[in-house]
Amino acid sequence: FISEPIFVDAHVIPDGTDPNNAKIYFFFKERLTDNSGSTKQIHSMIARICPNDTGGQRSLVNKWTTFLKARLVCSVMDEDGTETYFDEL
Structure with missing residues (x-):
């Protein structure tokens, strides 16, 4: 699930005009x-x-059935073709 988390921030983001579709x-x-x-x-x-x-x-x-988790990765590759990670928040 989550291993030794250090929480930084949280935001409620609307998803369309229906407030029931918001995401945290x-x-x-x-x-x-x-x-x-x-x-x-x-x-x-x-x-x-x-x-x-x-x-x-x-x-x-x-x-929870809607819980999703992902690592923050930059969409721009390094010169050698490896992914760039955001390891500092």
């Missing part, structure tokens, strides 16, 4: 383990949830 965006840093499983690195993340999310049915009762 959370900006935070997260301490994640690298692929080797030995080193923890801090990554800048963004998460989104609908404020009217009441959860799902059966095993999803009282659990």
Whole structure:
């Protein structure tokens, strides 16, 4: 879900004219383990949830069903073709 978060900010952003379609965006840093499983690195993340999310049915009762999380990545590639990450918020 979220590993050792350091919250930076949150914003409610309207999605169209219907206030029920608004989204809440959370900006935070997260301490994640690298692929080797030995080193923890801090990554800048963004998460989104609908404020009217009441959860799902059966095993999803009282659990968010609209939660999304992603790492912040710049769309401009470095000269060597690697992605640029926003690791400092």
